[in-house]
Amino acid sequence: MTASSPNVLVILPLNDAQRARLEAGAPSARYTYVAAKPGAMLGEPSAEQVADADVIVGNVDPKLLAGAGALRLLQLNSAGYDNYLAAGTVPASAALACATGAYGQAVSEHLFAMLLAMLKRLPGYHELQRSHEWGDLGPVCTLAGANVLVLGTGDIGSHFARLCAAMGARVTGANRHGGEAPAGFERMVTMDELPQALGQADVVASFVPSTAETRGLADARFFLAMREGSYFVNGGRGDLVVDRDLVAALEGRHLAGAALDVTAPEPLPTNHPYWDAPNLLLTPHVSGGFHLPVVLDNIAGIAAENLAHLTASEPIRNEVRH
Incomplete structure (x- = not known):
């Protein structure tokens, strides 16, 4: 050369x-x-x-x-x-x-769309449409005035924060070091402050990479610390989540819903409990790509x-x- x-x-x-x-x-x-x-x-x-x-x-x-x-x-x-x-x-x-x-724009827009679909019960209305039923699924939620906690404040997390902020949400960012809040975030917390921050959030969205510190972070204790009736979104890495603990939080109605574009493993086995978990919106790691x-x-x-x-x-x- x-x-x-x-x-x-x-x-x-x-x-x-x-x-x-x-x-x-x-x-x-x-x-x-x-x-x-x-x-x-x-x-x-x-x-x-x-x-x-x-x-x-x-x-x-x-x-x-x-x-x-x-x-x-x-x-x-x-x-x-x-x-x-x-x-x-x-x-x-x-x-x-x-x-x-x-990938900031692509991944954030995809996960944001999944979140809005859950908040407005769109998957449920699609199921009614498929079964030719005309029904009302009841109250919906809004991001206006909601507290959103974003784990990972890099390119993708920052894009997602700006989308939520544009809808009127109050967005907190969480990373290892805290620091000054980038555009879209109102404040920052460190990962050490996560337990308290989880309990204050209506939506928790993760875009963190796979590391020794993040693998299995979203476990039963994590979901229990989240506010009852809140939503969980994962567009980072699937190994963040302990699968059985997320399914239990959904089945027990502690969480109102979850949106996942990443799982561990991928592809997801046909017998995996995610397929039938209530109020879980799943896409096959397509938010990025081309x-x-x-x-x-x-x-x-x-x-x-x-x-x-x-x-x-x-x-x-x-x-x-x-």
């Missing part, structure tokens, strides 16, 4: 405008685009293409990286990067960068920025230690 003309392998389904945005980051680079097969999100490069690449843009199969001797940058299309952290997966000489900042075109716009922009940084020997945005 020369500093000015890396060989860039791209496995994302970019359109012409997105390709132009990406290539603006390193105009003299050589770009190879691998089209995805029907039904697939990403292209499947050959071992030879991976071996020849100085830069890969997209979540390539980790097993192929064993032959990536020329690699200098792996730019993931995901915010998560767990599959690439095992020792020796990414060559030591290569930088690993995630796509944090690309369903909203702006996500690929954002990823192309992040990758272009990092191509420019790479050729200029500057620090990489969203770099992850491996």
